[in-house]
Amino acid sequence: MSLPVNPPVEPMLARPADAIPEGDGWLYEPKWDGFRALVFRDGARLLIQSRDLKPLDRYFPELREPLLDALPERAVMDGEIVIAGPNGLDFDALLQRIHPAASRVALLAARTPASYVAWDLLAEGDEDLRSVPFAERRARLAAVLGRGRGGSVDAGLTDAQRSTAAPAIAAGRPSASAVLLTPATDDPAVAADWFARFEGAGLDGVVAKRLDGPYEPGRRAMVKIKHQRTADCAVAGFRWYRDAPGELVGSLLLGLYDDAGTLHHVGVTSSFTRDERRALAAELAPLREQALDGHPWAGWKAMEDEAARRGQRLPGTTSRWSRGRDPSWEPLRVERVCEVAYDHLQGDRFRHATTFRRWRPDRLPSQCRYDQLESTPPYELAQVFGTGQAEPSDPGPSPQ
Numbered sequence: 001m002s003l004p005v006n007p008p009v010e011p012m013l014a015r016p017a018d019a020i021p022e023g024d025g026w027l028y029e030p031k032w033d034g035f036r037a038l039v040f041r042d043g044a045r046l047l048i049q050s051r052d053l054k055p056l057d058r059y060f061p062e063l064r065e066p067l068l069d070a071l072p073e074r075a076v077m078d079g080e081i082v083i084a085g086p087n088g089l090d091f092d093a094l095l096q097r098i099h100p101a102a103s104r105v106a107l108l109a110a111r112t113p114a115s116y117v118a119w120d121l122l123a124e125g126d127e128d129l130r131s132v133p134f135a136e137r138r139a140r141l142a143a144v145l146g147r148g149r150g151g152s153v154d155a156g157l158t159d160a161q162r163s164t165a166a167p168a169i170a171a172g173r174p175s176a177s178a179v180l181l182t183p184a185t186d187d188p189a190v191a192a193d194w195f196a197r198f199e200g201a202g203l204d205g206v207v208a209k210r211l212d213g214p215y216e217p218g219r220r221a222m223v224k225i226k227h228q229r230t231a232d233c234a235v236a237g238f239r240w241y242r243d244a245p246g247e248l249v250g251s252l253l254l255g256l257y258d259d260a261g262t263l264h265h266v267g268v269t270s271s272f273t274r275d276e277r278r279a280l281a282a283e284l285a286p287l288r289e290q291a292l293d294g295h296p297w298a299g300w301k302a303m304e305d306e307a308a309r310r311g312q313r314l315p316g317t318t319s320r321w322s323r324g325r326d327p328s329w330e331p332l333r334v335e336r337v338c339e340v341a342y343d344h345l346q347g348d349r350f351r352h353a354t355t356f357r358r359w360r361p362d363r364l365p366s367q368c369r370y371d372q373l374e375s376t377p378p379y380e381l382a383q384v385f386g387t388g389q390a391e392p393s394d395p396g397p398s399p400q
Helices: 061-070 091-097 102-111 134-144 159-171 188-201 274-288 304-310 378-385
Strands: 013-016 026-031 035-042 045-050 074-082 115-124 179-181 205-210 220-226 230-240 249-257 263-269 330-341 355-359
Touching: 026 134, 026 188, 026 220, 035 061, 035 115, 045 061, 061 102, 061 115, 061 179, 074 134, 091 102, 091 355, 115 134, 188 205, 230 263, 249 274, 249 330, 263 330, 274 330
Parallel strands: 013 220, 115 179
Antiparallel strands: 026 205, 035 045, 035 074, 074 115, 205 220, 230 249, 230 330, 249 263, 330 355
């Protein structure tokens, strides 16, 4: 391809927040629950790139023609691939698409066709738009997709469309087109209403973007407000179930990377039924082969003193909570990512066991970092406990 913005491109990311930001200069969008995807078109050539910089085209063949119809001859677009089911967005249907057999993918594409929800335009023709303010990029995207500018940042959405577009998409394909422009509003009250109402349709929450902001690949330059704290974690090992070692998986050992690239043990997830534990034992068996070769925790016993000096947590160590239980663990090649729900952090790890949500085949383990987590600014804790003098305008260094 010969575009002003060529693949691969890291997508711009979002940092978590516990409330919808208000004030001038914000645009709010529903947060879609799908596969993040950048689309590159150069004439007849089309590439759909995943968040982890891999091609997704073979898994969603039904999107090729609609995307070629929707985009100009040369363009780059950012958005999300979703599948709408009878009860809202169906993430499991997306997971089923990551299949090695083309015949299976084709069958699923016909049975549960995907849609592409667009929200940003990175390039058009010979122009690299990443440095252009988002308000202009959004308006140009709306024009590209044939929605018209509409004279507002809502890019042509009427009040009725603004209130019903996302639920309609989540309830089923809203039109003959598989390429859709995400609803948007500059009214925080409308965004709060979306946040309250759209969860039942399978949407994750709300994303807030600065209208004057550039597109910043790889940076958490947007704000996301979700209904529940979740984290994508690298799965680096597991423990056997207490009464069925060798048959049932008891818990998965979770890891997050710090800025230096060190994988820290941050907790476990063990919310599985007995049947799921048995299935996990079989599913993870291939990842046990040669798992210690290059494993970041391979020499944890020898490294224990050094890890303690650096403040790194390692799996399998005895604690006052162990109560005599076997702390041994089985290593896995660090190739899988899972999403877990958690309540809060204590220091640099999850305070309680997490709840397994789903596998994330669209994520790389190296992308599972601390900077995705919500954290309490130091000045908040200092004020609550009556210690320290840090001011809100200078919260001090991040604990990550």
